[in-house]
Amino acid sequence: xxxxxxxxxxxxxxxxxxxxxxxxxxxxxxxxxxxxxxxxxxxxxxxxxxxxxxxxxxxxxxxxxxxxxxxxxxxxxxxxxxxxxxxxxxxxxxxxxxxxxxxxxxxxxxxxxxxxxxxxxxxxxxx
Numbered sequence: 001x002x003x004x005x006x007x008x009x010x011x012x013x014x015x016x017x018x019x020x021x022x023x024x025x026x027x028x029x030x031x032x033x034x035x036x037x038x039x040x041x042x043x044x045x046x047x048x049x050x051x052x053x054x055x056x057x058x059x060x061x062x063x064x065x066x067x068x069x070x071x072x073x074x075x076x077x078x079x080x081x082x083x084x085x086x087x088x089x090x091x092x093x094x095x096x097x098x099x100x101x102x103x104x105x106x107x108x109x110x111x112x113x114x115x116x117x118x119x120x121x122x123x124x125x126x127x
Contacts, residue, residue, distance in 0.1 A: 004034050006038070019113050052080050053124070
């Protein structure tokens with residue numbers, strides 16, 4: 001499973017990577033986790049091959065926001081699963097417009113993140 005984490009805060013990137021790696025290890029899922037400090041960096045990489053299964057995406061970032069990135073992704077890819085991870089609940093309604101799996105408010109709980117990741121795995125297995 002190829003997973004991207006996109007957040008402009010380095011500590012948040014590392015924390016999410018730790019939680020995801022622990023979840024994947026516990027589940028026995030081979031996961032490639034890639035970190036991106038901007039929506040632009042992810043977008044550039046994603047345009048190369050569209051091969052990500054999941055993106056954990058912060059909304060508030062300089063220049064291109066996570067919500068704007070999600071809309072760009074949905075124009076070309078309906079299969080990547082989007083999980084928003086953000087400090088502000090103002091955009092929850094917009095998350096439905098891009099078929100986000102969930103919207104986690106920082107500081108996130110490891111348990112809630114695990115539930116979201118399990119939901120993605122179950123969804124992909126049923127397809």
